[in-house]
Amino acid sequence: MITSRRTLLVGAVGGPLAMALGGCVGRTWSELPETSLSIATGNRGGVFDRYGKALAAVLEERLEGVTVTAHNTNASLINLREVAHGRSDIGFALGDAAADAIRGTGPFAAPVDLAALTRTYDSFVHLVVAADSPVEDVADLRGRRVGLGSQGSGTRQIVGRILTTAGIAPDEVTGTDDNLEQSADGLRHGRLDAFFFVSGIPNSAVAKLSESVPIRLVDLGASVPELTKAYGPEYTVGPVPTSSYGLPRAVDTVSVKNHLVVHPDLDEDVAYAVTRVMFESQDRVDRISPEVRQPNLGAAIFTSPLPLHPGAERYYRERRL
Numbered sequence: 001m002i003t004s005r006r007t008l009l010v011g012a013v014g015g016p017l018a019m020a021l022g023g024c025v026g027r028t029w030s031e032l033p034e035t036s037l038s039i040a041t042g043n044r045g046g047v048f049d050r051y052g053k054a055l056a057a058v059l060e061e062r063l064e065g066v067t068v069t070a071h072n073t074n075a076s077l078i079n080l081r082e083v084a085h086g087r088s089d090i091g092f093a094l095g096d097a098a099a100d101a102i103r104g105t106g107p108f109a110a111p112v113d114l115a116a117l118t119r120t121y122d123s124f125v126h127l128v129v130a131a132d133s134p135v136e137d138v139a140d141l142r143g144r145r146v147g148l149g150s151q152g153s154g155t156r157q158i159v160g161r162i163l164t165t166a167g168i169a170p171d172e173v174t175g176t177d178d179n180l181e182q183s184a185d186g187l188r189h190g191r192l193d194a195f196f197f198v199s200g201i202p203n204s205a206v207a208k209l210s211e212s213v214p215i216r217l218v219d220l221g222a223s224v225p226e227l228t229k230a231y232g233p234e235y236t237v238g239p240v241p242t243s244s245y246g247l248p249r250a251v252d253t254v255s256v257k258n259h260l261v262v263h264p265d266l267d268e269d270v271a272y273a274v275t276r277v278m279f280e281s282q283d284r285v286d287r288i289s290p291e292v293r294q295p296n297l298g299a300a301i302f303t304s305p306l307p308l309h310p311g312a313e314r315y316y317r318e319r320r321l
Helices: 005-011 014-022 047-062 076-084 095-103 154-165 180-188 204-212 221-231 268-280 282-288 310-318
Strands: 031-040 064-071 090-094 115-130 145-147 174-176 194-199 215-217 235-240 251-262
Touching: 031 047, 031 076, 031 268, 047 064, 047 090, 047 115, 047 268, 047 282, 076 090, 076 095, 076 154, 076 251, 090 095, 090 115, 090 154, 095 154, 095 251, 115 154, 115 180, 115 204, 115 235, 115 268, 115 310, 145 180, 154 194, 154 221, 154 251, 174 180, 180 194, 180 204, 194 204, 204 215, 215 251, 221 235, 221 251, 268 282, 268 310
Parallel strands: 031 064, 031 090, 145 174, 145 194
Antiparallel strands: 090 251, 115 194, 115 215, 115 251, 235 251
C-alpha cells in the first residue's frame, strides 16, 4: 500500500524532508519513488477483472519504481470500502454504489472519503435466461431460482432495487448469492432459471456460456423510470445489441456508469501517473486484453458526485478537458 503524501508531510521535518524532495529532482512523470499499488477489481470473467489485470500489467511496464497487484473481489461495495479504509489503493465501482458511499445512503451508514481518477465505461444489467425460457419480464421471476449476485457486489444492490420497484418480495424468488462464474454454470446445468450480472459488454463469462447454451437477455428498459424515481439519476436505459452474445434479438436494459476510485490522500504524483497511463497506453492494454472496454477521454471528467482526485485533474487540465 502506498503511503499518502499527507502522512509523509506530517511525519517528516527539516533535513529528512529536504533530502526526500531533493532526491526527486530530475525525475520524469513516470519515475516515482518505490511504490506498491493494489487494485480491487471484481468477479473473474467480468470486465472489471479483465481490465484491472491488464491495467496493472501496463502500469508496471510504464512506471519505474512501481509494482502493482490486481485482486478479485465481489466488486463495487467491497471495493469502495477497501479503498476508503486503505486496504486497496484503487478500485472499480458502479456509479450508483459510489454515489451511496459519498452520501452515506443505501448500504453506507455514513459518508466515506473517496475520489475518482476517471469515469470508465458504462455497465449494463444482464438478466440472462435460456433461449427457450418462459421468463419475459421481471414479474416472471416469481417462484423461480435466480442468481442475484454475490453478497457485497454492486450487482446485488441493483438487483434488489429492480425487484423492489417491480413489486417482488425477497421470498417470492429462490435467490442465490453465487458469483458470476457459478451463476453461469448454474444456468448451464439447470440449477438456475435465470441470473443477474452487471458488467460492460461483452462479458467474457456470459459470452462463454452462450457458446454452450442458447441464451437471451430479458429486456429491462421498463425498469428505469421507477429506479430513477426511487433511487436517483444514476440509472439510464442502455441498448444491448444482438452481436454481444449472438442474441436472438436486441434488448434495452438498465445502464449505470462506472468509476475508478481512490482515497483522496493518494499521492498526487502517483494519481497523475496512473491516470496518464490509462489514456496514453490504451493500445497496450488492448493487446493484453483484446476488446476490453476502456475509459473515453471525452467522458473521463464526468464523475459527479465523486470529486476528481487532484492528480487526475492535473492530467485533464494538461489535456485541456
